[in-house]
Amino acid sequence: MAMGLFLDTSRVILSRVKDLRALTPKRHRVKGKWGYELVGPHLLSPGEAVLRAATHPKQPPTRMALQHFDATYSAQLGALWPSIRVALLSERKYGALLNHFAHNLDVEELQARGCKDFISNGEAFMFPASADHRSEFRPEEDSSSVSTVNHGGGSQQPSSLRLSPNIRCLVFPRGDVTRFRPARPDKFGLLSYYLLDAASILPCLALDVQESHTVLDLCAAPGGKALALLQTQSVSECPALSRSSSNSIQSGFLCANDSSVSRTSRLKRVLHSYVPKALLTDDKLRITSFDGTIWGEIERNSFDRVSSGHPIIFILLLWRHTNLIPASLQVLVDVPCNTDRHSLMENDNNIFSRSRIGERRSLPKLQAELLLAGILAACPGGDVLYSTCTLSANQNQAVVQQAVQLAEEQHGIQLQVISLCPLTQMFSNTFHFAPNLHLGEMVIPHLAANFGPIYLCKLRRLT
Numbered sequence: 001m002a003m004g005l006f007l008d009t010s011r012v013i014l015s016r017v018k019d020l021r022a023l024t025p026k027r028h029r030v031k032g033k034w035g036y037e038l039v040g041p042h043l044l045s046p047g048e049a050v051l052r053a054a055t056h057p058k059q060p061p062t063r064m065a066l067q068h069f070d071a072t073y074s075a076q077l078g079a080l081w082p083s084i085r086v087a088l089l090s091e092r093k094y095g096a097l098l099n100h101f102a103h104n105l106d107v108e109e110l111q112a113r114g115c116k117d118f119i120s121n122g123e124a125f126m127f128p129a130s131a132d133h134r135s136e137f138r139p140e141e142d143s144s145s146v147s148t149v150n151h152g153g154g155s156q157q158p159s160s161l162r163l164s165p166n167i168r169c170l171v172f173p174r175g176d177v178t179r180f181r182p183a184r185p186d187k188f189g190l191l192s193y194y195l196l197d198a199a200s201i202l203p204c205l206a207l208d209v210q211e212s213h214t215v216l217d218l219c220a221a222p223g224g225k226a227l228a229l230l231q232t233q234s235v236s237e238c239p240a241l242s243r244s245s246s247n248s249i250q251s252g253f254l255c256a257n258d259s260s261v262s263r264t265s266r267l268k269r270v271l272h273s274y275v276p277k278a279l280l281t282d283d284k285l286r287i288t289s290f291d292g293t294i295w296g297e298i299e300r301n302s303f304d305r306v307s308s309g310h311p312i313i314f315i316l317l318l319w320r321h322t323n324l325i326p327a328s329l330q331v332l333v334d335v336p337c338n339t340d341r342h343s344l345m346e347n348d349n350n351i352f353s354r355s356r357i358g359e360r361r362s363l364p365k366l367q368a369e370l371l372l373a374g375i376l377a378a379c380p381g382g383d384v385l386y387s388t389c390t391l392s393a394n395q396n397q398a399v400v401q402q403a404v405q406l407a408e409e410q411h412g413i414q415l416q417v418i419s420l421c422p423l424t425q426m427f428s429n430t431f432h433f434a435p436n437l438h439l440g441e442m443v444i445p446h447l448a449a450n451f452g453p454i455y456l457c458k459l460r461r462l463t
């Protein structure tokens with residue numbers, strides 16, 4: 001079995017290398033430190049890249065990103081970096097998040113093409129006897145676990161997962177790089193699936209949202225995770241929903257916020273394409289466009305601060321006091337980050353462009369502010385899930401440590417790190433996880449399962 005996987009992976013790597021070599025003019029082929037495979041007009045070996053940097057001042061942002069990653073990730077990830085690098089520079093793999101609200105005409109066709117729901121597959125792997133229904137998974141309690149976070153990370157408290165049967169995500173098998181067709185609308189105009197990096201479902205699963213939960217998605221656009229959260233909150237067993245009466249199909253509340261007005265418009269378009277109108281009501285779903293860093297203010301209920309003149313806080317407090325936004329139990333903080341794949345592949349809107357140097361350098365500060373705001377918004381006992389799509393330890397573990405420290409020092413809030421090992425065990429057949437992370441978990445890209453990077457860390461508010 002292990003040998004089979006190894007051979008498959010090697011075959012994929014070899015075919016990718018041949019593809020790249022065929023596409024690359026001879027003058028761009030270089031045998032570099034990481035092997036001869038990754039070369040091309042913007043895919044230089046690190047040695048050549050450094051030389052070019054000295055002689056060619058204007059480099060495209062994708063190349064700047066590659067140089068930056070080679071310098072930082074080779075130090076951070078050591079021997080893992082070369083293979084992650086190959087995967088990052090190859091075509092990524094998608095998953096089809098099934099839309100429970102639509103009449104899903106495409107599912108059988110996708111299954112006939114070899115797609116499998118990685119979520120129920122993971123459960124079948126953990127619970128072979130009860131493969132047909134979603135189960136609760138409790139890891140063995142680790143008596144050495146500490147309950148509160150120390151600022152160096154500390155050990156993590158294990159927790160149980162109760163996966164909703166309504167969230168399903170189809171993926172092609174390992175090593176299969178077939179692309180999905182665009183989803184088709186059902187007779188009500190609702191699309192049958194949403195294509196996204198399958199690993200980006202993990203933060204939603206880790207948040208363990210149940211039907212009646214109140215959830216805040218602080219940075220929600222374009223909306224893949226918001227849609228996944230809505231699937232987990234829905235209670236209908238039948239996809240053929242009545243469009244007129246929806247009370248029985250979603251009992252929780254989701255607030256989806258994003259500070260960017262244009263991206264919030266995109267979020268609205270996505271949700272309108274997937275969610276029945278009857279669910280897009282203020283008592284079930286609210287879409288807002290505020291700066292998430294001040295969201296914590298709303299929960300601290302300080303009208304004094306409003307009278308000192310912050311109009312946005314004033315509006316938020318009005319909403320809070322008219323009960324339009326209930327106190328948040330579960331908070332997803334999926335922050336802006338280096339977006340490693342995009343930075344390596346697209347020059348447009350690239351965080352490594354010269355004009356965005358300041359923005360990129362201030363990302364960890366913004367991320368910590370957003371996470372702190374999420375912590376303040378959660379009720380004691382509530383959970384906060386921090387996630388990014390970068391490998392950068394400065395934007396992952398370091399941000400969590402900083403926000404936890406600020407929460408304690410400035411607000412007297414104690415937090416507990418919740419171990420996500422049930423999740424990594426359950427889905428180790430689908431994703432590659434970084435080994436021995438001292439805080440949180442991270443899906444690392446791999447040619448045979450080219451998902452991620454996705455970092456996730458779950459915190460529980462104790463006070």
Ligand SMILES: C[S@@+](CC[C@H](N)C(=O)[O-])C[C@H]1O[C@@H](n2cnc3c(N)ncnc32)[C@H](O)[C@@H]1O
Nearest residue numbers: 219220221222223224225259260291292334336
């Ligand atoms: C990684 S994306 C979120 C992706 C989204 N969760 C999804 O699954 O589709 C980060 C988002 O954070 C938003 N953002 C940036 N700064 C923000 C802030 N201060 N408050 C709220 N949202 C912010 C960006 O506009 C961007 O849409």
